[in-house]
Amino acid sequence: MEVLPGVAPVALVLARTDDTVVGLTDVRGYPEGFVFVLRVRWGAVVNRDEEAPWPFPHWGSPDPLDSDLFPDELLRFGVQFADGRKVTNLDMYPFVPEDLPPDQPVLIEGGDIGSEGGRLGRGASWDLEQTIQPLPPPGPLAFVCAWPARGIPEVRVEIDAGLVLDAAAAARPFFASEVHS
Amino acid sequence: MSPREPTWPCPNVVPGMAPVAAILARTSETVLAVTGIRAYPAGFGFTLKLRLRNLAPRERRGFWPFPEFGHHHGRAWPAEALRLSVEFADGRSATNIEPATIGTDGPDPDRLMLSDGPGTGLVASGSSPDRWGWDMEYRVRPLPPPGPLAFICAWPGRGIAASRAEVDGAAIREAAHAAVTLWPNDPYCGDD
Numbered sequence: 001m002e003v004l005p006g007v008a009p010v011a012l013v014l015a016r017t018d019d020t021v022v023g024l025t026d027v028r029g030y031p032e033g034f035v036f037v038l039r040v041r042w043g044a045v046v047n048r049d050e051e052a053p054w055p056f057p058h059w060g061s062p063d064p065l066d067s068d069l070f071p072d073e074l075l076r077f078g079v080q081f082a083d084g085r086k087v088t089n090l091d092m093y094p095f096v097p098e099d100l101p102p103d104q105p106v107l108i109e110g111g112d113i114g115s116e117g118g119r120l121g122r123g124a125s126w127d128l129e130q131t132i133q134p135l136p137p138p139g140p141l142a143f144v145c146a147w148p149a150r151g152i153p154e155v156r157v158e159i160d161a162g163l164v165l166d167a168a169a170a171a172r173p174f175f176a177s178e179v180h181s
Numbered sequence: 182m183s184p185r186e187p188t189w190p191c192p193n194v195v196p197g198m199a200p201v202a203a204i205l206a207r208t209s210e211t212v213l214a215v216t217g218i219r220a221y222p223a224g225f226g227f228t229l230k231l232r233l234r235n236l237a238p239r240e241r242r243g244f245w246p247f248p249e250f251g252h253h254h255g256r257a258w259p260a261e262a263l264r265l266s267v268e269f270a271d272g273r274s275a276t277n278i279e280p281a282t283i284g285t286d287g288p289d290p291d292r293l294m295l296s297d298g299p300g301t302g303l304v305a306s307g308s309s310p311d312r313w314g315w316d317m318e319y320r321v322r323p324l325p326p327p328g329p330l331a332f333i334c335a336w337p338g339r340g341i342a343a344s345r346a347e348v349d350g351a352a353i354r355e356a357a358h359a360a361v362t363l364w365p366n367d368p369y370c371g372d373d
Contacts, residue, residue: 002314004214004230007200013361021363023195025219028202039195043364123364125192170202174212174232 001178005030006170008163014143019043020150022075024143026129029167033133038077042124042150055147056109056128057089072148079132081105082139082161087132106133135168136161190221190320197359199352201227205334206344210235213263215332215346220356223290224322227332229265233313233339241311246336247297248278260338267295267321270328270350275321294322324357325350 005028012024023039040055055075070076070090078088087105100106108131141161146154190196196219205213210233217227233240248262258264258278268274275295297319330350335343 002232004202004204004212004216007198007202007216009198009200009356011195011198011356011359011361013195016363021195023361025196025198026217027198028216041192041195041363123192167200174207174214174230175209175234176207177209 001173003030003171003173005035006167008034008167010036010159010163012143012157012159014145014157015147015152015155017151020147020152022077022145022147022152027164027167029135029164029169030171031135031168033131033135034164034168035129035131038126038128038130040075040126040128056126074147075150076144076146076154078144079105079107079136080142080144081136082141083137088144103134105136107131108133136164138162138165190219190224190226193363194221195361195363196221196226197356199225199348199356201348201352203332203346203348205229205332205346206336206341208340211336211339211341213334213336213341213344215348218348218353218356220324220353221360222324222357222362224294224320224324225353225357226318226320229315229317229319231263231313231315231317234311236311236313240313246338247315247317262336262338264333264335265295265319266331266333267293268331268333269293269325270330271326277319290323294320296320324354327351327354 008027008029010025010027013021014024015022019042021039021041023041024036025039026035026037028035055073057070057074074090076088076090078086078090080086085103085105087107089107089109091107109128138161140158141164142156142158144154144156146152199218199220201218202216203214205215207213212230212232214230214232215227216230217225219226231246244261246261246263248258248264262278264276264278266274266276273293275293277295277297297317328350329347330353331345331347333343333345335341
């Protein structure tokens with residue numbers, strides 16, 4: 001059953017330097033979890049012909065056969081629930097192991113917004129839709145990121161998980177006849 | 182997007198969020214919903230979610246109900262075309278079947294403009310072959326004044342007469358104030 005998600009009033013700048021920003025918007029709540037858009041921005045650089053690399057794990061950069069699986073060029077990003085459970089983009093999902101505890105949060109990239117990269121000459125930008133399952137418990141919900149090669153140490157921004165839970169509670173089926181199907 | 186229209190919204194802005202998720206029209210076979218809303222200093226963006234089921238055999242083979250993405254040469258719009266309008270509290274309005282033109286001096290900052298945005302397309306056909314789903318991104322300029330902001334749709338071909346949903350224009354303006362411009366004086370961005 002597909003639902004119209006509730007929307008949480010969340011727009012965050014997780015990290016910001018002179019030439020790099022990691023933001024988070026479009027938090028939508030579903031019965032099984034929540035979705036958001038990670039907005040990554042690089043400022044303009046001098047070399048306009050330079051190609052923007054793909055700075056996220058699991059999408060081809062770096063080569064997983066290289067010796068260093070997690071070079072400094074990768075953006076590290078994670079979510080931590082109030083009860084301590086956490087998941088990061090380095091956890092190699094969506095290859096979920098069969099013995100994963102059912103309440104262990106998972107982070108899955110993808111969705112309908114997708115991503116867009118620009119050339120470094122005028123900056124680069126990526127909008128990445130991320131899905132977290134399950135819903136968080138009440139209490140602080142933390143978004144954590146670090147990006148060594150971009151001069152961003154580990155930073156942590158917390159919101160009230162109630163915002164996400166309220167959005168999830170507001171989700172409703174598109175078609176009323178499917179409420180109980 | 183018109184080729185003469187500058188890139189908007191500029192990626193140099195992290196938008197503020199107005200938590201809107203409203204059913205615009207619903208029948209037993211068709212649902213239209215507005216969700217978002219991403220607010221920028223010069224306007225806002227929203228997602229129009231369409232979900233269709235119990236499609237006719239002809240529809241199952243594929244159809245495209247968005248007139249702004251196709252060419253239209255007739256005098257009347259076909260019943261299959263989805264009409265979408267946005268109306269401000271002060272009476273200004275814009276529609277997808279009569280896209281605003283941009284003059285040589287650029288867009289009129291006071292004229293309401295509705296245009297398609299990035300991230301538009303077919304999202305899923307559902308779990309059965311008789312369903313279609315689209316998430317369409319739209320952008321509106323300028324920001325609405327305080328008061329009711331109306332989203333209006335009509336879709337004769339799907340049995341939907343004029344239907345509307347209203348949200349608070351002030352809430353969108355408030356979200357726009359929370360938008361963060363990342364790098365001032367970006368040579369590749371306008372005032373949004």
